[in-house]
Amino acid sequence: MTILAKHAEPAAPPQSGKPSRFGIRRIGDLKIALLFIFPAMIGFVLFFLVPTIRGIYLSFTEYSILGDPTWIGIKNYTSIFSDDLFWNAMAVTVQYVALNIGFQTVIAIGLALLMHRVAKSTFIRGALLLPFLVANVIVALLWFWMLDYQLGIVNEIISWMGLPRIAFFGSEQWAIPTIAFVNVWRHMGYTALLIFAGLQSIPNHVYEVANLDGASPTRTFWSITMPLLRPVLVLVLVVTVIGSFQVFDTVAVTTGGGPVNASRVIQMYIYQKAFGESDFGYASALSVILFIILALVAFIQMKFLKGNETDLD
Amino acid sequence: MSTSTNSRRTRESAAAVVGSPQSRRPGTKPVNWRRTGAWVLVVIAVVVTIAPFLWMLRTALSSNHSLASNAGNLLPADFSWGAFQRVFGLQSPEQAIAEGGSGADINFWLYLRNSIIFATLTTAGQVFFSAMAAYAFSRLRWPGRNKVFAIFLATMMVPPIFTALPNFLMIKNLGLLNTFAGLALPFMFMTPFAIFFLRQFFLSMSREVEEAAMLDGAKHLRIFFQIVIPNAAAPLATLALLTFIGQWNEYFWPLLVGQDESVRVLTVGLGVFKSQSPQGAPDWSGLMAATLVAALPVLILFIAFGKKVVNSIGFSGIK
Numbered sequence: 001m002t003i004l005a006k007h008a009e010p011a012a013p014p015q016s017g018k019p020s021r022f023g024i025r026r027i028g029d030l031k032i033a034l035l036f037i038f039p040a041m042i043g044f045v046l047f048f049l050v051p052t053i054r055g056i057y058l059s060f061t062e063y064s065i066l067g068d069p070t071w072i073g074i075k076n077y078t079s080i081f082s083d084d085l086f087w088n089a090m091a092v093t094v095q096y097v098a099l100n101i102g103f104q105t106v107i108a109i110g111l112a113l114l115m116h117r118v119a120k121s122t123f124i125r126g127a128l129l130l131p132f133l134v135a136n137v138i139v140a141l142l143w144f145w146m147l148d149y150q151l152g153i154v155n156e157i158i159s160w161m162g163l164p165r166i167a168f169f170g171s172e173q174w175a176i177p178t179i180a181f182v183n184v185w186r187h188m189g190y191t192a193l194l195i196f197a198g199l200q201s202i203p204n205h206v207y208e209v210a211n212l213d214g215a216s217p218t219r220t221f222w223s224i225t226m227p228l229l230r231p232v233l234v235l236v237l238v239v240t241v242i243g244s245f246q247v248f249d250t251v252a253v254t255t256g257g258g259p260v261n262a263s264r265v266i267q268m269y270i271y272q273k274a275f276g277e278s279d280f281g282y283a284s285a286l287s288v289i290l291f292i293i294l295a296l297v298a299f300i301q302m303k304f305l306k307g308n309e310t311d312l313d
Numbered sequence: 314m315s316t317s318t319n320s321r322r323t324r325e326s327a328a329a330v331v332g333s334p335q336s337r338r339p340g341t342k343p344v345n346w347r348r349t350g351a352w353v354l355v356v357i358a359v360v361v362t363i364a365p366f367l368w369m370l371r372t373a374l375s376s377n378h379s380l381a382s383n384a385g386n387l388l389p390a391d392f393s394w395g396a397f398q399r400v401f402g403l404q405s406p407e408q409a410i411a412e413g414g415s416g417a418d419i420n421f422w423l424y425l426r427n428s429i430i431f432a433t434l435t436t437a438g439q440v441f442f443s444a445m446a447a448y449a450f451s452r453l454r455w456p457g458r459n460k461v462f463a464i465f466l467a468t469m470m471v472p473p474i475f476t477a478l479p480n481f482l483m484i485k486n487l488g489l490l491n492t493f494a495g496l497a498l499p500f501m502f503m504t505p506f507a508i509f510f511l512r513q514f515f516l517s518m519s520r521e522v523e524e525a526a527m528l529d530g531a532k533h534l535r536i537f538f539q540i541v542i543p544n545a546a547a548p549l550a551t552l553a554l555l556t557f558i559g560q561w562n563e564y565f566w567p568l569l570v571g572q573d574e575s576v577r578v579l580t581v582g583l584g585v586f587k588s589q590s591p592q593g594a595p596d597w598s599g600l601m602a603a604t605l606v607a608a609l610p611v612l613i614l615f616i617a618f619g620k621k622v623v624n625s626i627g628f629s630g631i632k
Contacts, residue, residue, distance in 0.1 A: 039446070118351040142368075
């Protein structure tokens with residue numbers, strides 16, 4: 001989060017160490033501070049801290065909402081390990097994330113470059129942001145209609161071009177690519193705006209020097225833009241990958257996880273285990289695993305792509 | 314890559330980028346080609362983004378039965394307000410079925426009201442309480458301040474699904490399933506993002522006015538309400554706008570705790586609407602009219618305050 005802080009904190013005065021006219025006492029403003037953070041503290045403890053601990057506890061129990069949770073040790077985890085549906089869900093989710101993030105990032109970088117160099121109007125940026133502001137559910141239903149096998153405009157165009165119609169949401173091989181595409185459409189403008197903000201922070205003189213050295217545009221892009229953009233790009237990737245792993249809404253309103261198991265992503269599986277089969281212990285164990293995977297993904301990305309450092313200095 | 318073959322193009326594109334006087338010289342046609350190509354891409358991107366919304370409108374204004382025979386027609390097929398009438402319950406069930414609806418009672422006015430209550434309640438609570446906490450984390454001095462803030466921030470890493478299950482159990486145990494309290498409570502007190510976002514602004518505010526007020530004997534509560542909040546009106550409004558849009562679009566949590574019709578919000582209602590469509594011949598116009606109505610408040614907010622939203626993304630970064 002260092003980058004965000006840097007961007008947002010241009011005029012932040014140094015806070016610590018400077019003795020001021022008030023707050024000299026060691027305890028400072030503790031009393032009044034407690035009053036001010038009291039509501040947020042309630043929210044933090046009740047809806048973040050306690051549920052996190054309880055979620056971990058429940059993952060070691062068998063709990064079907066009725067009665068009390070019974071402690072069963074790591075049995076949930078060992079069952080998950082040999083659960084074909086879990087591995088299927090993981091495979092489906094990873095496939096989705098790869099397609100979603102791959103296309104989304106490349107398109108977003110392209111759009112960000114266009115926003116930065118060519119189309120500088122706020123209107124165009126706003127237009128591209130529009131799908132992101134509309135609910136997942138609405139976007140999913142809109143594309144569910146446009147990609148309908150019988151009447152959808154996309155299949156209408158496909159058949160007009162003389163190609164066979166495609167059952168986008170209805171076939172096992174197309175379900176995940178289709179859902180990934182729908183979310184690329186929804187997120188590309190937003191992701192582009194984030195990258196665009198990163199582009200704006202690259203000083204112009206770097207480009208001028210490259211130009212004087214006679215570097216080609218391609219060369220400039222790979223040797224200057226990309227390396228200097230890296231910290232922002234890593235951060236964007238961490239956030240979008242983590243979001244992408246938790247895809248649910250689009251799947252829930254279009255395929256519901258089908259056909260067969262073709263689009264049962266991990267969060268859909270957790271939802272079905274908890275609310276379809278009332279197996280809260282198992283579902284909790286699944287979400288602990290998802291949590292660990294997300295933490296690992298974030299860690300690996302930060303570590304290997306060195307998101308904390310900038311090449312600008 | 315060899316630079317000699319590309320040197321000409323380099324100068325041109327650099328001219329386009331930096332806007333050096335070279336670009337105004339005659340005989341630089343290739344520059345225009347490059348720019349034309351780029352603009353074509355921009356136009357394609359905008360069309361791909363906007364066209365589906367127009368298709369939504371076109372379908373909503375069509376008569377459902379005529380969609381099949383006019384699938385490729387760009388104008389509304391057999392123009393009709395019927396779909397909107399169905400959405401708002403202005404048609405009798407018989408008439409609705411005759412026009413391709415399910416005839417089931419869907420009360421969009423109710424869902425609309427519920428969405429407004431849910432989004433307003435959570436936005437107001439979250440922004441206000443987060444502002445209070447951000448004030449304590451930025452303008453007050455107390456032992457452990459930065460540690461507590463770091464712990465708050467760390468929760469940003471916890472995926473929502475992880476807390477959703479235990480939160481559901483807690484709301485259920487409290488007997489708050491299918492109530493607005495149950496819907497709103499987990500969002501009402503704070504999000505780490507909101508506190509982080511506001512703290513940045515509070516940190517950058519000048520201390521002078523505050524210190525002057527202090528010398529006049531003003532207490533922190535008065536400073537907070539009369540100095541900090543008015544001075545941070547712009548970031549507070551931006552945050553409120555982003556939060557409202559996010560809450561308006563929330564689906565997973567209301568799906569868990571707000572299934573009952575009396576508190577069902579629009580996103581959940583849309584899912585139900587879709588699954589109620591008769592198999593084989595879904596009420597596409599009705600569905601698109603419903604999605605359009607559900608998207609409208611956000612579209613209006615965006616048209617009114619779009620610039621703010623667009624500019625806030627970037628430094629506020631990541632939600």
